[in-house]
Amino acid sequence: EPQELVDAFEARVAADEFIEPKDWMPEAYRKTLIRQISQHAHSEVVGMLPEGNWITRAPSLRRKAVLLAKVQDEGGHGLYLYCAAETLGASREEMIDALHSGRAKYSTIFNYPTLTWADIGAIGWLVDGAAIMNQVPLQRTSYGPYARAMVRVCKEESFHQRQGYEIMMVLANGTPEQREMAQDALNRWWWPSLMMFGPSDENSPNTAQSMRWRIKRDTNDELRQKFVDVTVPQAEFLGLTVPDPDLKWNAERGAYDFGAVDWEEFYAVVRGEGPVARERMLARRKAWDDNRWVREAAAAHEAKRAAKKAA
């Protein structure tokens, strides 16, 4: 690539300018953005499955309506992000095929089962809480369409996090069985939520380049630390115990020291060995096949409208 174009691009990014679809960009910048944005979209769409599991079993009409709204939001986030990836030249079919064939990744967090209603609270509180920590800085990511998509997504994530925390508050202040359910959900979702931030910085092949190109504004470990510092007081307010015996406030650092993430588990789940990974892929492939007629009908309708307009 012509050096003067690369230099001009680097200068624009360093000046915190947004790069827009029609602007010149290094092929590697385009490629890593398609990688990150499409996998972000896959995560949103697969993320509908664990929560969808409880829509028909929500404990009240209000909880059902709120969960329905949240799951629909996640689907919308996925479509928003597929569109952002398409502005870089990615095709929807290719991205979906990459997900269904296992070539593309989606967040490890969605490979864990939702065993009780308290999991819906823990997911909203912890998983959407981690997503907010990760997505707020992405509102200033250097690629314009991605940054703008994040502004809308973050507004909805806040509602997701609040409704989850409210579920945990009700359970934590409920009967002993309800308290136990809330603690059990925290025990199962705490560490997988920390894994959402990715491998440690020294084991992250993409972070250095993504920081230089201001795709990322903070590193994986920085965001993980911020998440722990914000979330531990929330667990204490609920009277619940974070399942980490090494968790301790470090006054010198002004942050919590915490235990080591189980990277064995992380990489196993990234490799597709998560507890319900197979079911997630089967469900996505089935939905894609079952809804083929909707896509074909929409395409036929579009073709008719175009023909009418051209006549």
Ligand code: 3HC
């Ligand atoms: N699950 C699956 N794969 C993961 C992962 C995780 N939790 N964390 C990292 N990886 C993958 C990366 O994709 C990368 O593989 P690749 O090169 O084949 O894509 C590899 O592990 C090494 O990780 P890196 O840190 O080098 O990769 P990144 O620099 O891309 O950082 C990331 C990973 C922090 C997830 C970053 O991609 C990111 O910020 N993505 C946007 C946010 C996102 O995708 N969040 C996923 C959850 S969506 C969500 O929470 C929705 C909410 O509504 C619930």
